[in-house]
Amino acid sequence: MKQLQFGKILIYLLLIVGAITMVFPFFWMFISSLKTAAEVNTTPPTLWPSILTFDNFIYAFETAPFARYFLNSVIVAFFNVVLTGITTILAAFAFSRLKFPGKEVLFSLLLSLMMIPFEMLIITNYTTIADLGLIDTLSAMIIPFTSSIFYTYILRNFFQSIPDSLYHSARIDGASNWKYLWKIMVPIAKPAIITILLLNAISSWNAFMWPMLVTNTTNNRTLPFGLYAFISESGVRYEVLMAASTIVILPMVILFLFMRKSIVSSVAQGGTKG
Amino acid sequence: MKKFIKRDIDKPKLTIRTFLEPLLFLAPFLIGIIIFTVYPFINVLLISFQEGYNFLSQQFLSYGLENYRMIFQDENFINSLKNTGIYMFTVVPISTALAIIIAVLLNQKIKFNGVFQTAYFLPMVTSVTAVGLVWKWMYNFDYGIINYLLTLFNVDAINWLNDPKYNMPALIIYGIWSILPFTIILLLSGLQNINEQYYVAARADGAKPFRIFRRITVPLLAPTIGLVLIINIINTSKVFDELFPLFNGRPGSAYSLYTVVYYLYDMFYVKWELGPAAASATILFILVFILTMIQLFIQRKWSNY
Numbered sequence: 225m226k227q228l229q230f231g232k233i234l235i236y237l238l239l240i241v242g243a244i245t246m247v248f249p250f251f252w253m254f255i256s257s258l259k260t261a262a263e264v265n266t267t268p269p270t271l272w273p274s275i276l277t278f279d280n281f282i283y284a285f286e287t288a289p290f291a292r293y294f295l296n297s298v299i300v301a302f303f304n305v306v307l308t309g310i311t312t313i314l315a316a317f318a319f320s321r322l323k324f325p326g327k328e329v330l331f332s333l334l335l336s337l338m339m340i341p342f343e344m345l346i347i348t349n350y351t352t353i354a355d356l357g358l359i360d361t362l363s364a365m366i367i368p369f370t371s372s373i374f375y376t377y378i379l380r381n382f383f384q385s386i387p388d389s390l391y392h393s394a395r396i397d398g399a400s401n402w403k404y405l406w407k408i409m410v411p412i413a414k415p416a417i418i419t420i421l422l423l424n425a426i427s428s429w430n431a432f433m434w435p436m437l438v439t440n441t442t443n444n445r446t447l448p449f450g451l452y453a454f455i456s457e458s459g460v461r462y463e464v465l466m467a468a469s470t471i472v473i474l475p476m477v478i479l480f481l482f483m484r485k486s487i488v489s490s491v492a493q494g495g496t497k498g
Numbered sequence: 499m500k501k502f503i504k505r506d507i508d509k510p511k512l513t514i515r516t517f518l519e520p521l522l523f524l525a526p527f528l529i530g531i532i533i534f535t536v537y538p539f540i541n542v543l544l545i546s547f548q549e550g551y552n553f554l555s556q557q558f559l560s561y562g563l564e565n566y567r568m569i570f571q572d573e574n575f576i577n578s579l580k581n582t583g584i585y586m587f588t589v590v591p592i593s594t595a596l597a598i599i600i601a602v603l604l605n606q607k608i609k610f611n612g613v614f615q616t617a618y619f620l621p622m623v624t625s626v627t628a629v630g631l632v633w634k635w636m637y638n639f640d641y642g643i644i645n646y647l648l649t650l651f652n653v654d655a656i657n658w659l660n661d662p663k664y665n666m667p668a669l670i671i672y673g674i675w676s677i678l679p680f681t682i683i684l685l686l687s688g689l690q691n692i693n694e695q696y697y698v699a700a701r702a703d704g705a706k707p708f709r710i711f712r713r714i715t716v717p718l719l720a721p722t723i724g725l726v727l728i729i730n731i732i733n734t735s736k737v738f739d740e741l742f743p744l745f746n747g748r749p750g751s752a753y754s755l756y757t758v759v760y761y762l763y764d765m766f767y768v769k770w771e772l773g774p775a776a777a778s779a780t781i782l783f784i785l786v787f788i789l790t791m792i793q794l795f796i797q798r799k800w801s802n803y
Contacts, residue, residue, distance in 0.1 A: 231707070239603050243617035246678070250620065252643060253632040265641050315527035324520040334531065339790045340539050343736055343759045344779040347545065347766050348538030371530030401519065430625040432739045437767060448627040452742055455631070462635045472628040480623045484616055487623065491680065492687035 250473070257281065257467035264463040280467035287458055289442060290471055293450035297429055300365045300446055304428040305421045307370040312420060315376045317405045320383035321391060331380075334373050343433070350437055364438040365431070365446065375420045378493065382416040383409060419490035422483055429476060447472045546776035558773075565777035574764075575778060578756035584666065585757065586734045589673040594726060596674070597681035602715065604682070605689045622679035630743030633672045634659065637744070659744060662752035669740060669755065677734070681726055688722030689715070721796075728793035732786055738763065758782050 256264055257280050259273040284290055318324075319331055349368055358364040386409060394404045410417065432448045439445050445453065451472050458464055480487060545551065546566070550559035569575040604614060621629065636643050637658035645655040658668040692715070700710050738759035741749055749755045749764075756764070758778060766775035 235603050235606055235608060238599075239608070239614055242600055242603075243614055246621060246675070247617045249629060249632045249636065249675075250624075252636060256635065267641060267646060269641065269643055269646055311527040311530060314523045318520045318523035322520040322523065324517060327520075337531070337535055337539075339783075339787055340535060341736055341782055341786050343738065343762060344542055344783050345535065345538040346763075347772060347775055347779060348541040349534055350766075352533065352538070368530075368534040371527045371534070373531065373535075376527065401523075426623050430623075430627075432625070432627050432742065433763070448625045451625075451631065452627050452747075455743075455746065462638070462641075465631055466635060469628040469631050473624045476623045476625070477620065480620060481616065484612075484619065488615065488619060488683055491622070491683050 250477070253466045253469050253473070256463055257470050259463050261461065261463055280463045281471070283464050284454070284458075284468045284471065287464075288450065288454045288468070290447075290450065290468065292443065293445050293447045294471070296362060296444065297446040300362055301425050301428040303362075303366045304369055305425050307366065308372055308375065308424050309417065309421055311371050312375045312379055313405070313410060313417065315371075316379035316383050317401075317409065319376070319380045321405075321409075322401065335377065338373050338377075346434065346437060353438055359438055360440045360444050362444060365428075365435050368434070369428070372424070375424065378490070379413065379416055379420060382413050386412055415486065419486045422479070422487055423490055426476060426479070426487075542776045542779050545772055546780045548773060551773050565773040566781075569761075569765075569774050569777050569781070572774070574753075574756045575761050577754065578758045578761040578778075581666070581755055582735055582737065582757045585670060585673065585737050586731050588670050589677060589734050590727060590730045593674045593677045593681050593730065594685075594723065597678055597685050597726075598719075598723070600678075601682050601685035601689055602711065604686055618682055619679040621676050622683075626676065626739040627743050629676065630672065630740055633668075633675075634744050637668055660751045662750060662754050665745070665750040665752075665755050669737075669744065672740060672744065673734065673737065676740070677730060681730060684726050684729070685719065685722055688719050692718045724796045725793065728789060728796065732789050732793075735782070735785055735789070758785070 255271070255273060258276050258278070259270070260275055260277055260279075263270060263274060319327065353359060353364045353368065356367075358367065390408060391404065394408060399407070429446075430448060431446070432452070435446045435449045436452070439449065442450075442453075451468050454468055455465065547561045547563070548558035549562045549564040552558070600618060604611065604618070608614070637645075639645060639655060639657045639660065642658075644658070649655060656664050658664045696714050696718070697710065700714055705713070736759050737757045741747075741755065741757065741760055745751060745755070749757065749760045759782065762775055762778045762782065765771045765778060
């Protein structure tokens with residue numbers, strides 16, 4: 225019995241040490257953002273600010289258009305989620321419910337396309353976006369990402385788990401495929417659809433490379449690239465940089481606190497991040 | 499009646515309607531895939547074999563292997579392969595080993611499981627750029643918290659980000675931290691799929707916890723571990739975003755930390771050398787392709803259990 229107690233204590237101890245290590249960067253970011261410039265640059269570092277100040281946040285918002293970046297990020301994420309959501313639902317329905325020649329061949333062909341790393345495609349996609357005259361617009365960050373094979377794959381699997389009998393009885397009642405999809409399938413698949421939209425929103429919010437390539441002017445930056453550009457604009461003032469990082473990270477932290485279970489289960493299901 | 503309906507729905511005759519309807523459902527999806535995945539994929543392969551490409555006129559002289567010859571003679575590209583390899587083969591094994599321990603601990607009957615999970619998984623949803631800046635601050639030579647902690651243990655302060663010798667370790671530590679949540683989640687779900695009865699039987703036989711871990715947990719978790727290793731190797735082969743916040747957009751403080759994707763970005767976006775950029779992109783694809791084949795092979799082999 226005594227050994228069992230010791231084991232339990234050891235488990236908690238290890239878990240706590242690990243958890244502190246994982247969360248520490250976030251804690252340190254937030255604490256540093258609340259310190260004055262003088263206190264940030266002292267040794268030994270203080271674990272809690274002796275003078276609490278929100279000036280760094282005000283300074284960040286005043287020197288760089290973070291409000292604008294924030295709005296851009298929201299707009300881009302919103303359209304990414306809505307457009308990808310629509311194309312994914314329609315395609316997943318066709319692949320799970322409709323019959324047409326070459327369905328299986330087409331689907332496995334699409335799955336094999338998932339191997340292509342997006343980084344490989346930037347060269348030509350950049351040229352395409354330039355030819356469309358979309359360089360330095362918000363559309364440039366939306367249009368290339370309206371279709372996702374990975375999300376379609378996940379949703380198709382979910383759709384396939386909905387019993388056939390439901391479909392047949394709906395068809396007997398005279399419902400069209402279109403009506404059946406939106407009135408019956410989508411409501412049933414709501415949890416799966418929500419997790420797909422969540423994953424999509426997170427990856428859109430955090431995207432760095434592509435937004436960096438296709439935006440030139442301050443007005444069209446999204447948060448991560450805006451934050452990166454802020455280093456050269458503000459000089460390296462860590463208390464301000466940490467305030468700016470907090471602005472970028474906070475929405476995702478809040479989202480995660482509320483939606484942890486569905487995010488985690490969808491990551492566990494999907495395996496790859498797409 | 500029933501027979502008739504079943505045939506009607508399951509085996510439609512190939513009429514305009516049965517052909518057009520699926521097409522309409524698929525069109526919005528397929529258009530995006532064709533324009534932004536299929537076409538650029540083929541196009542990049544072609545560009546990688548075009549010699550003497552002129553970006554302005556979009557014309558080239560001939561097809562050949564010149565671009566590949568060029569990048570394999572480029573010290574930076576050789577370096578990028580080496581660095582990507584070092585990064586993959588340190589970050590992946592270390593993070594997997596740590597993740598196995600953490601996943602096993604999280605899988606015990608413990609209180610505050612939700613709190614622990616939140617703490618361990620949080621880095622997964624946060625921006626690489628923003629978190630990278632935080633690490634840059636923690637790595638700071640004069641006032642960074644990491645060097646302060648080292649001095650507590652009587653270790654000299656390390657110039658993580660400005661001494662080329664320590665650039666790679668700095669990138670690796672940050673990389674391990676950021677890949678851990680994803681790795682733990684996959685392993686934890688693998689653990690939860692192990693039938694509880696194995697443990698009940700082992701405990702009834704009086705097996706010690708470590709023996710249970712070695713004889714039951716590890717073998718039954720092996721397929722998941724294999725899968726996690728390959729997925730993470732593929733993901734780490736694309737290391738790029740992490741370099742920007744840490745080294746101000748440069749590949750390490752002395753330009754010695756090129757990675758394959760950084761090389762591709764540099765050739766394409768900084769130097770506008772499309773041919774070599776496309777060739778390095780193709781090499782990246784071949785790398786990922788081989789790794790994915792290995793992954794599929796492992797999955798198929800192990801799914802027999």
